[in-house]
Amino acid sequence: MRTQYYTATSLDGFIATEDDVLDWLFPLGDPSTSSYTAFVAEVGALAMGSTTYEWILRHGEQAEAKTGSPWPYAQPTWVFTRRVLPTPAGADVRLASGDVRPVHAAMHEAAGGKNLWIVGGGDLAGQFHDAGLLDELIVQVGSVTLGRGKPLFPRRVLHPLLRLVSVQRMGSGMVELRYEVERMPAGAVRCR
Amino acid sequence: MRTQYYTATSLDGFIATEDDVLDWLFPLGDPSTSSYTAFVAEVGALAMGSTTYEWILRHGEQAEAKTGSPWPYAQPTWVFTRRVLPTPAGADVRLASGDVRPVHAAMHEAAGGKNLWIVGGGDLAGQFHDAGLLDELIVQVGSVTLGRGKPLFPRRVLHPLLRLVSVQRMGSGMVELRYEVERMPAGAVRCR
Numbered sequence: 001m002r003t004q005y006y007t008a009t010s011l012d013g014f015i016a017t018e019d020d021v022l023d024w025l026f027p028l029g030d031p032s033t034s035s036y037t038a039f040v041a042e043v044g045a046l047a048m049g050s051t052t053y054e055w056i057l058r059h060g061e062q063a064e065a066k067t068g069s070p071w072p073y074a075q076p077t078w079v080f081t082r083r084v085l086p087t088p089a090g091a092d093v094r095l096a097s098g099d100v101r102p103v104h105a106a107m108h109e110a111a112g113g114k115n116l117w118i119v120g121g122g123d124l125a126g127q128f129h130d131a132g133l134l135d136e137l138i139v140q141v142g143s144v145t146l147g148r149g150k151p152l153f154p155r156r157v158l159h160p161l162l163r164l165v166s167v168q169r170m171g172s173g174m175v176e177l178r179y180e181v182e183r184m185p186a187g188a189v190r191c192r
Numbered sequence: 193m194r195t196q197y198y199t200a201t202s203l204d205g206f207i208a209t210e211d212d213v214l215d216w217l218f219p220l221g222d223p224s225t226s227s228y229t230a231f232v233a234e235v236g237a238l239a240m241g242s243t244t245y246e247w248i249l250r251h252g253e254q255a256e257a258k259t260g261s262p263w264p265y266a267q268p269t270w271v272f273t274r275r276v277l278p279t280p281a282g283a284d285v286r287l288a289s290g291d292v293r294p295v296h297a298a299m300h301e302a303a304g305g306k307n308l309w310i311v312g313g314g315d316l317a318g319q320f321h322d323a324g325l326l327d328e329l330i331v332q333v334g335s336v337t338l339g340r341g342k343p344l345f346p347r348r349v350l351h352p353l354l355r356l357v358s359v360q361r362m363g364s365g366m367v368e369l370r371y372e373v374e375r376m377p378a379g380a381v382r383c384r
Contacts, residue, residue: 011331011354011369012344013205024350139203141333143354143371145345152204153337158216162203162335163364172355175369177203179335 001108003116003133005125006039007152008140008174014149015120020055028142028173035168035176039138043075044111047096047103047128048119050081051150057088075117076110078103080124100127126155129181137162137179143172157181193300195308195325197317198231199344200332200366206341207312212247220334220365227360227368231330235267236303239288239295239320240311242273243342249280268302270295272316292319318347321373329354329371335364349373 008025009015016022048056060070071091078096079085080103087093096103107116118125118134128134137153160182168176200217201207208214240248252262263283270288271277272295279285288295299308310317310326320326331344352374360368 009204011205011329011371012346013203137203141369143356145347145349145354147343147346147348151339154204154339155337156339157337161365162337164335164361164367165364167359167361167367169356169359172357173353175356175359177333177367179203 001044001111001113001115002135003104003118003128004039004043004136004138005118005120005128005134005153006138007120007122007125008142009152010142010144010146010149012145012147013152014146015122015152016150017146018149020051020150022055024144024146025142028144029140030171030173033170034140035138040117042115043117044114045075045107046073046077046117046119047100047107047124048077048079049121049124050079050083050085052120053079053081053085053093057086060088075114076107078107099131100124100133101131104128104131104133122151122153126153129153129155129157132183134181136181138176139179140170140174140176142174193236193303193305193307194327195296195310195320196231196235196328196330197310197312197320197326197345198330199312199314199317200334201344202334202336202338202341204337204339205344206338207314207344208247208342209338210341212243212342214247216336216338217334220336221332222363222365225362226332227330232309234307235309236306237267237299238265238269238309238311239292239299239316240269240271241313241316242271242275242277244312245271245273245277245285249278252280267306268299270299291323292316292325293323296320296323296325314343314345318345321345321347321349324375326373328373330368331371332362332366332368334366 063072064070071088076092078094162179166178255264256262263280268284270286354371358370
């Protein structure tokens with residue numbers, strides 16, 4: 001069971017424009033060469049922020065055409081928000097707020113040994129990292145720059161390090177980089 | 193002859209911290225597997241901003257130990273600045289300001305058919321791109337995030353596209369991504 005931040009980003013580190021537009025992303029990836037199908041098959045629970053959640057609801061046509069529901073995930077999903085948000089019929093969506101640690105424990109409990117996917121945004125993934133709960137960053141770097149927008153991961157992560165474990169080029173529009181977060185043993189002294 | 197922006201960046205798109213510290217960078221790359229030696233051998237002229245220039249002068253000990261001069265480049269170098277800056281003895285450094293296009297023409301003239309290296313920062317590289325003069329981005333992505341700092345390339349580049357042409361992993365600390373800037377033919381209509 002691993003806790004994974006799996007996301008796409010521009011080369012300059014933005015996961016969306018400042019007004020949460022993702023149109024720039026879709027021409028870049030070829031779904032047939034993407035890791036998504038294999039990735040999501042191993043996911044047992046999801047967490048996301050409300051911006052991500054509301055984006056998915058607004059863009060649910062494709063999921064709706066297939067399943068009748070605009071909600072694309074069968075797995076239980078925790079949505080971090082301080083508001084009361086609508087949930088689609090048939091979707092296992094649970095609203096949460098505050099400390100990510102009890103939510104992580106509940107996700108773990110629900111996931112049946114499968115992985116936990118932190119969908120985004122970047123600050124939510126950062127909160128899981130702050131709590132020492134993030135195991136991997138899996139980042140599809142699109143061949144664009146945005147110049148400004150929503151940050152990939154608004155944290156300074158130098159110690160413990162990220163470790164690049166795989167690189168998968170997907171044509172000329174995208175490359176997937178997988179990083180493991182090196183964990184400090186409990187009580188370890190940080191040397192440098 | 194190609195005009196190349198060759199630089200290192202954090203995964204989240206920063207080439208330096210907000211106070212121009214690069215210490216995070218040096219543990220990441222293994223010089224023996226770096227593309228730098230082969231790259232710089234094909235460079236005929238350089239351009240950089242004053243922040244980059246002054247950083248190089250402040251950190252010239254290694255060059256100085258080898259050559260007696262803190263300046264590491266044999267090639268003619270244009271430094272963009274509105275100030276009068278000191279130049280090291282024996283260094284072919286030319287101060288410039290304003291429009292990048294006449295400087296690019298002078299670099300081209302001086303480079304003897306070799307490539308032109310835009311060293312940084314990101315905005316200077318962006319100015320060459322704005323003028324339609326940038327051919328390649330060659331980016332070493334280090335396995336760290338900085339969260340904030342000096343941006344890699346503060347431009348929105350969606351059309352014309354960047355085209356990922358090569359991916360070279362350098363251990364677990366770095367991966368080099370090479371992009372070609374797709375040029376629009378003169379007078380072309382931008383579709384979409």
